[in-house]
Ligand SMILES: Cc1ncc(C[n+]2csc(CCOP(=O)(O)OP(=O)(O)O)c2C)c(N)n1
């Protein structure tokens with residue numbers, strides 16, 4: 047019997063380190079790869095500048111949201127700081143007809159899907175529970191209950207399969223589904239059931255796990271003793287680990303897995319190896335459970351700096367580009383601030399809307415009861 | 431030893447504690463008294479829980495007794511069943527009310543029924559702690575009141591504390607109970623403080639309600655986070671010359687309604703208050719039983735002041751969803767209008 051003890055053996059650390067797909071080192075060196083290079087050979091310098099812009103602007107949205115939370119404009123924010131490359135790389139590998147199912151942290155995927163940054167804020171400000179139309183950008187609502195969306199993605203993929211929208215060879219028809227989740231989520235029954243469903247149905251779904259090393263205060267060792275990507279093999283589909291801070295590698299492996307799905311070859315698991323640079327959310331205090339030194343180690347692997355180094359070293363960019371991007375970034379943040387403050391509080395009676403497609407009279411009676419009650423204050427003394 | 435100072439001369443272990451600290455102290459006591467008591471859940475170890483209820487316990491009792499579990503509620507409850515079968519007394523933490531549902535199957539189909547199915551041979555002394563309720567400005571799934579689902583399930587006992595003193599005693603009493611107990615903690619009252627003697631005896635057995643304000647005009651029955659709201663309503667009503675009997679139910683399964691019946695026989699009017707949605711909530715059961723027991727004493731229908739029958743709404747409208755002082759008084763007015 048061979049037991050995979052990679053994560054726990056005490057042997058040579060280098061031998062223990064699993065394969066990691068990397069095309070751009072933290073220093074911005076392009077690492078040639080016989081196979082993965084072919085998947086991004088169409089990517090021009092212009093495209094890489096575009097990816098850089100995605101990374102920078104989505105980080106700006108994220109840091110602005112953190113600031114808005116500090117100012118009391120948002121109740122909470124889940125920062126994606128450090129995970130931009132995983133999200134932009136996979137997000138830009140999607141085609142318009144593909145469908146994404148996010149957690150609560152996929153702000154850069156939302157950006158890639160064309161969701162307005164302001165629309166992300168409603169949930170965290172407490173004025174709605176997801177204000178974008180998931181059908182418009184093929185980007186589902188955020189899911190806070192850990193892992194639940196992986197089953198939804200799998201079922202959606204089973205629908206795609208039944209619609210004959212895979213394996214036709216038509217690049218505008220063949221459709222893949224991508225499910226985002228975290229390292230902690232891999233422990234949930236729902237996620238394991240999603241793996242099984244996808245596997246036995248050969249569903250066109252990509253499981254994209256951002257292993258940011260933490261589930262709130264719990265390090266990866268509390269969830270697994272094998273590298274997460276290896277779980278896929280036991281379920282019967284391919285899995286691989288990619289440098290989650292390398293946008294090119296994330297783009298390449300996502301393209302591969304999504305195309306497999308669109309071609310009707312079934313599911314895959316991508317483990318994007320990254321790090322949650324911020325707190326779990328704005329209410330968390332990570333100094334209680336992790337060392338500043340780990341953060342320093344990962345800061346050197348920053349997903350944005352390496353693309354910048356690559357662009358600068360290759361003379362693929364001029365100062366004007368950076369200046370323009372700075373200005374665009376400031377404008378985006380300013381607009382976000384203004385739009386956030388302008389988000390109206392919902393009307394109290396709006397809570398009765400959309401509970402049902404066909405609301406029962408008993409519920410409408412409760413709505414009227416609330417309205418009457420609130421009116422009784424207006425009559426007495428104006429607004430409460 | 432020549433020091434003969436009698437133990438009784440020692441100062442009582444009086445302390446001023448929040449609900450969080452009181453539950454922490456209660457857990458600590460239970461773990462000291464019985465080394466079979468375990469604490470398990472997401473982030474309960476090193477972090478001490480997202481609300482710090484288990485703060486310091488892993489440091490003092492070790493990782494074998496305070497377990498940072500994998501992120502899976504079904505796993506937390508299901509393995510607690512196995513540990514209990516092996517003689518342990520697990521105290522499971524569910525991080526937030528809205529996240530109990532992946533564990534709901536284990537609670538309802540396994541925890542609740544094991545004693546019955548085994549013809550009484552097996553016992554599951556498991557406590558499932560759930561911070562619950564709204565009013566804290568949280569995002570979805572973090573403000574819910576799912577107590578009725580559990581109170582509806584035979585085999586489970588369900589309690590809810592409302593203040594630090596009860597929190598301290600009720601958690602210990604729940605842990606020594608041989609039946610499974612779902613222990614609801616009013617998270618918006620987590621930072622309420624009280625000074626009390628940690629070495630005293632509990633004033634009441636676990637499954638008993640308590641009259642917390644004496645009055646004659648109407649009875650208000652409530653529990654958990656709404657007790658404070660109803661006490662404030664009673665104070666406001668007193669200024670208007672109305673006196674309210676306020677009863678903290680404390681135990682939701684079994685209900686202890688004798689004090690409610692006695693009160694309603696005097697006042698003739700009952701208002702039941704909870705955050706949970708109205709339909710088939712605890713208030714519905716209280717209303718039915720009071721109607722059965724006190725029919726000839728009632729001067730008005732039993733009034734329910736509750737959350738509405740909608741999903742818990744976004745935080746910026748939660749104040750209109752949740753019963754507050756005005757809505758409680760409005761309920762009292764309605765009861766008195768008959
Ligand atoms: C079913 C469920 N249980 C518990 C929680 C509370 N919770 C929110 S995020 C989180 C950790 C998630 O970790 P991971 O899956 O690694 O995602 P990350 O937050 O690191 O992106 C937990 C326990 C939840 N949201 N849902």
Ligand SMILES: [Mg+2]
Pocket residue numbers: 228229230256257258259260261262
């Ligand atoms: Mg994580």
